[in-house]
Amino acid sequence: MVDIKTSLAEIGVVSPSITVNDLVLDSRLVNSGDVFIAIKGFELDGGKFIASALNKGAVLVLADSECLIDKNINHLSKIIKINKLNQKLAKLSAHFYGKPSEQLQLIGVTGTNGKSTITSMIASLVSSCEIKSAVIGTLGWGQPDALTPLDNTTPSTIALQQMLSNLKQKNTDLVAMEVSSHGLTQGRVDECKFKAAVFSNLSRDHLDYHGDMAQYANAKLQLFTEHSPVLNVFNLDDPITTQWLNKYDFKNRILFGYGQNALTNNKYVLFNSVECTSEGVKAKFITSWDQGNLGYEINCPIFGEFNLYNLAAALSVVLGLGYPIKQVFEAANHLEPIAGRMQPFYSLHNKPTCIVDYAHTPEALALALKALQSHVPGGITCVFGCGGDRDKGKRALMAKAAQRYANKIIVTSDNPRTENPDDIISDVLKGFTDQKNVQVEVERAKAIALAISQATQNEVVLIAGKGHEDYQIIGDKIINFCDRAWVKQLLEGGC
Ligand SMILES: CC(=O)N[C@H]1[C@@H](OP(=O)(O)OP(=O)(O)OC[C@H]2O[C@@H](n3ccc(=O)[nH]c3=O)[C@H](O)[C@@H]2O)O[C@H](CO)[C@@H](O)[C@@H]1O[C@H](C)C(=O)N[C@@H](C)C(=O)N[C@H](CCC(=O)O)C(=O)O
Numbered sequence: 001m002v003d004i005k006t007s008l009a010e011i012g013v014v015s016p017s018i019t020v021n022d023l024v025l026d027s028r029l030v031n032s033g034d035v036f037i038a039i040k041g042f043e044l045d046g047g048k049f050i051a052s053a054l055n056k057g058a059v060l061v062l063a064d065s066e067c068l069i070d071k072n073i074n075h076l077s078k079i080i081k082i083n084k085l086n087q088k089l090a091k092l093s094a095h096f097y098g099k100p101s102e103q104l105q106l107i108g109v110t111g112t113n114g115k116s117t118i119t120s121m122i123a124s125l126v127s128s129c130e131i132k133s134a135v136i137g138t139l140g141w142g143q144p145d146a147l148t149p150l151d152n153t154t155p156s157t158i159a160l161q162q163m164l165s166n167l168k169q170k171n172t173d174l175v176a177m178e179v180s181s182h183g184l185t186q187g188r189v190d191e192c193k194f195k196a197a198v199f200s201n202l203s204r205d206h207l208d209y210h211g212d213m214a215q216y217a218n219a220k221l222q223l224f225t226e227h228s229p230v231l232n233v234f235n236l237d238d239p240i241t242t243q244w245l246n247k248y249d250f251k252n253r254i255l256f257g258y259g260q261n262a263l264t265n266n267k268y269v270l271f272n273s274v275e276c277t278s279e280g281v282k283a284k285f286i287t288s289w290d291q292g293n294l295g296y297e298i299n300c301p302i303f304g305e306f307n308l309y310n311l312a313a314a315l316s317v318v319l320g321l322g323y324p325i326k327q328v329f330e331a332a333n334h335l336e337p338i339a340g341r342m343q344p345f346y347s348l349h350n351k352p353t354c355i356v357d358y359a360h361t362p363e364a365l366a367l368a369l370k371a372l373q374s375h376v377p378g379g380i381t382c383v384f385g386c387g388g389d390r391d392k393g394k395r396a397l398m399a400k401a402a403q404r405y406a407n408k409i410i411v412t413s414d415n416p417r418t419e420n421p422d423d424i425i426s427d428v429l430k431g432f433t434d435q436k437n438v439q440v441e442v443e444r445a446k447a448i449a450l451a452i453s454q455a456t457q458n459e460v461v462l463i464a465g466k467g468h469e470d471y472q473i474i475g476d477k478i479i480n481f482c483d484r485a486w487v488k489q490l491l492e493g494g495c
């Protein structure tokens, strides 16, 4: 139990001493002794849930002045109204949880694609240097081999400070977290002190929320301009990086990307001599930490040249933080595929190799398919759908990417959420100029089985969009369904 008085003083609220357990933003998660924080959200007024939080044993309620509060509620005296509470939550929770981001190496990774991969790679690379690491992101939070699932890629400011404090208490040295564009615009990482920030790349996604690409890009830029990370790590080959570097004088820059020649005036991690094989990828890396610049050869069981960008980003952070280069490159050779990220499944029964990948944007789908073309000589079948209640504009563009790089396509459902799955599929179908090689199977399990049954042993089936997810959201129901488990079952048995 902690006295919340000094934390409230931090945001200008005078209160008597009150000992409390945790700060909680969602009434459904309140336990006895907690503080319920009621704010107005995009959809709901948190004020509606105050009575329920109090019934569950909340000892204090902090409510935004704009929340509607039922005057007949019991325990009105336990409610403190605060002006613009939403904007003060980061300060309140960082103070309450002891400013944990200042006590460990916190790394923030932003960008449209690659965040989960880069954070997992950073955690694996530093583990080889006896460092206790954790991740926070789409795959969950905690040590990489024992993750607790999360609802959001970047948790709310309160949940985040609580997680960081928990990880600090468990003697975690380094936390690599994904910082989504929603997280940045909603202030979920405010008050976090980053030892390094990484920009992976920018392509179309989330325009339903951000409106246009310029605003989406600016949201990502905030990680660097508003949070003053110690190291600023950028993808040299993404055009927006040049724009940003021309505009802002970021200190301690590290650039990563494809290249043969050392860069002047910048720290760098570059790769070249790329070779894609049926087992993974080979490349040579040169870095500004490599005295004499002889370079390091990498032979790594991961698929896709784009994963070399992810690896270069992870190496930039780890080398930038001062971890020993030889040990780090040795560890890079042993990186394992990340759950549901270009994860291969092989068959012992003359069936095609299957790759489960989380490509859920047009750019990611194109890159995943292009990558497979260079790894595997046979034809490619692509099974994909698009999420409901999300950016509709990307649906036809994903079809175009599939049509360009796949030999056969099966359009199916992703997470339809509250939309009619057939409507989503019909939006996708509008993107094909020719439907000769396109089939539709609305049920995802059937679509995957169909793809495997139609492909030969030297072909490959890419199952895109849901990666690590072990559920499907249909209407307001969440059903158990896992691409990886289903593919394994189909490859092991008959289909
Ligand atoms: C549109 C959006 O971003 N909403 C986020 C926002 O929720 P909100 O404040 O608008 O919530 P609301 O539903 O209006 O509810 C208002 C308040 O009532 C509370 N409540 C609600 C119901 C209840 O029974 N009891 C209760 O106390 C809620 O906890 C909330 O505090 O703040 C919440 C806390 O931070 C987020 O969980 C929530 O993310 C929703 C679930 C979401 O789907 N967000 C997606 C779009 C998102 O953020 N995605 C990004 C990027 C994904 C990626 O590319 O990787 C992510 O970081 O996850």
Ligand SMILES: Nc1ncnc2c1ncn2[C@@H]1O[C@H](COP(=O)(O)OP(=O)(O)OP(=O)(O)O)[C@@H](O)[C@H]1O
Pocket (backbone or CB within 6 Å): 111, 112, 113, 114, 115, 116, 117, 118, 138, 153, 178, 200, 201, 306, 307, 309, 310, 340, 341, 342, 357, 358, 359, 360, 363, 364, 365, 367, 368, 467
């Ligand atoms: N560097 C990259 N460039 C382009 N595409 C990539 C890159 N890295 C991964 N991808 C593609 O994007 C998909 C998602 O990768 P990952 O989960 O690492 O990204 P993310 O940024 O965490 O995504 P999310 O926004 O959903 O959290 C992968 O399955 C792959 O298809």
Ligand SMILES: N[C@H](CCC[C@H](N)C(=O)O)C(=O)O
Pocket (backbone or CB within 6 Å): 153, 360, 386, 387, 388, 390, 414, 415, 465, 466, 469
């Ligand atoms: N973090 C991304 C993941 C999308 C994954 C895809 N399976 C879907 O449900 O659309 C989002 O929320 O847009």
Ligand SMILES: [Mg+2]
Pocket (backbone or CB within 6 Å): 115, 116, 117, 137, 138, 139, 153, 178
């Ligand atoms: Mg992610």
